[in-house]
Amino acid sequence: MGSIAIAREDFDPAAPMKEAAVFYGLFLRGHSPEALRRDIDVPKPVLEKWMRPHRYDPNFRDNLKKMYTYRKRVLAIFDELVTNEKQRARLQ
DSSP: OHHHHHHSTTOOTTHHHHHHHHHHHHHHTTOOHHHHHHHHOOOHHHHHHHHOOTTSOHHHHHHHHHHHHHHHHHHHHHHHHHHHHHHHHHHO
């Protein structure tokens, strides 16, 4: 989902927020935030493994880097939403 949005020339700047909102909705429905974080995140060692083969086209490698940045942005937004929800729950 994220990598398709990145590849488009008319990239939607709100796309990371929209995707994070989908994961946040799953969190509100009872899904574990840790499991959702694993679904969103691409660990740095995984990216490094993907980048190793030199037979990949340079554009493909650039897309991997963009996808990694995009996933980290989605994860940061999701974490902020979850943190805000937990703080709001404590105040009530």
